[in-house]
Amino acid sequence: xxxxxxxxxxxxxxxxxxxxxxxxxxxxxxxxxxxxxxxxxxxxxxxxxxxxxxxxxxxxxxxxxxxxxxxxxxxxxxxxxxxxxxxxxxxxxxxxxxxxxxxxxxxxxxxxxxxxxxxxxxxxxxxxxxxxxxxxxxxxxxxxxxxxxxxxxxxxxxxxxxxxxxxxxxxxxxxxxxxxxxxxxxxxxxxxxxxxxxxxxxxxxxxxxxxxxxxxxxxxxxxxxxxxxxxxxxxxxxxxxxxxxxxxxxxxxxxxxxxxxxxxxxxxxxxxxxxxxxxxxxxxxxxxxxxxxxxxxxxxxxxxxxxxxxxxxxxxxxxxxxxxxxxxxxxxxxxxxxxxxxxxxxxxxxxxxxxxxxxxxxxxxxxxxxxxxxxxxxxxxxxxxxxxxxxxxx
Numbered sequence: 124x125x126x127x128x129x130x131x132x133x134x135x136x137x138x139x140x141x142x143x144x145x146x147x148x149x150x151x152x153x154x155x156x157x158x159x160x161x162x163x164x165x166x167x168x169x170x171x172x173x174x175x176x177x178x179x180x181x182x183x184x185x186x187x188x189x190x191x192x193x194x195x196x197x198x199x200x201x202x203x204x205x206x207x208x209x210x211x212x213x214x215x216x217x218x219x220x221x222x223x224x225x226x227x228x229x230x231x232x233x234x235x236x237x238x239x240x241x242x243x244x245x246x247x248x249x250x251x252x253x254x255x256x257x258x259x260x261x262x263x264x265x266x267x268x269x270x271x272x273x274x275x276x277x278x279x280x281x282x283x284x285x286x287x288x289x290x291x292x293x294x295x296x297x298x299x300x301x302x303x304x305x306x307x308x309x310x311x312x313x314x315x316x317x318x319x320x321x322x323x324x325x326x327x328x329x330x331x332x333x334x335x336x337x338x339x340x341x342x343x344x345x346x347x348x349x350x351x352x353x354x355x356x357x358x359x360x361x362x363x364x365x366x367x368x369x370x371x372x373x374x375x376x377x378x379x380x381x382x383x384x385x386x387x388x389x390x391x392x393x394x395x396x397x398x399x400x401x402x403x404x405x406x407x408x409x410x411x412x413x414x415x416x417x418x419x420x421x422x423x424x425x426x427x428x429x430x431x432x433x434x435x436x437x438x439x440x441x442x443x444x445x446x447x448x449x450x451x452x453x454x455x456x457x458x459x460x461x462x463x464x465x466x467x468x469x470x471x472x473x474x475x476x477x478x479x480x481x482x483x484x485x486x487x488x489x490x491x492x493x494x495x496x497x498x499x500x501x502x503x504x505x506x507x508x509x510x511x512x513x514x515x516x517x
């Protein structure tokens with residue numbers, strides 16, 4: 124790995140621009156800093172290698188409307204744990220126990236998804252196990268240090284604030300933290316570094332735009348993808364673009380809104396049971412689904428047969444105005460392969476502006492908002508003439 128350092132500033136900059144284009148990256152938003160720079164440049168090269176090896180999907184993430192949360196864990200919302208996802212077997216098997224405990228503890232304390240912290244630590248330092256310069260002492264060629272590779276000077280800027288190791292009582296303009304309460308804020312101490320990273324992510328808007336916050340941490344889209352890849356590996360049920368919280372789904376999907384009848388309830392219940400399963404074009408279950416396959420099978424579970432494709436489902440109707448939408452209705456979008464007259468994407472409304480959808484390759488089935496996605500319109504399958512579920516009235 125020593126050849127990486129030999130690339131120098133110009134080589135690293137050129138690589139970054141080849142990934143981003145010539146436009147300058149946004150700043151980190153931390154007070155007192157100049158133009159934004161990655162927290163670490165050296166690890167960016169490693170990230171690109173990882174991306175190639177792991178075949179991470181290269182979908183472009185961004186926008187304040189996109190919220191990332193583990194979609195299959197209703198218990199998190201009920202318990203008031205801010206949707207912190209449970210750890211998958213992959214997390215327990217690959218993350219050192221002491222690090223896993225810190226990720227989950229600090230994630231809860233700061234309201235930052237612990238899987239994002241874990242993903243960053245994996246990419247930056249292999250959870251502190253890397254022997255690259257700066258992980259355990261000093262700094263790397265760009266001035267980043269510690270297991271979370273936080274800038275302490277140089278090209279990375281002093282994001283940490285103050286000396287890399289300083290008394291906790293010292294006031295600094297940065298993210299330095301004494302999370303283990305030993306009186307010292309050390310960028311090399313795992314608890315302090317993870318808490319510092321959590322602070323940085325919070326200041327970068329992780330609670331409303333996680334992908335943007337990760338991008339602020341290191342200005343490479345490939346880096347965002349790599350972190351989210353590991354987040355998905357570490358969260359039981361996957362980690363996807365949805366949000367299950369007390370505010371958005373207080374009792375999870377089936378009670379996100381008043382369900383009109385037993386048929387709609389059965390369809391929503393079926394769809395909820397598929398959360399976290401992978402998207403696969405053309406699939407109708409039971410292990411994976413595409414968008415129209417999911418809603419077709421959801422209504423089949425309610426005893427109602429609807430057409431197979433989103434275009435056919437839109438024509439089948441019956442349509443309802445947006446002002447009268449109820450849980451169990453279908454919401455349609457032009458999508459990447461359709462139009463407003465022949466929609467290419469469909470989701471199942473669960474109420475309060477939320478839907479369950481099989482979105483695209485690389486995204487597990489999820490709960491997501493639909494109002495900010497310019498829906499084409501809505502239909503109500505259970506109200507179709509001749510439709511009968513055979514279920515008792517609700």
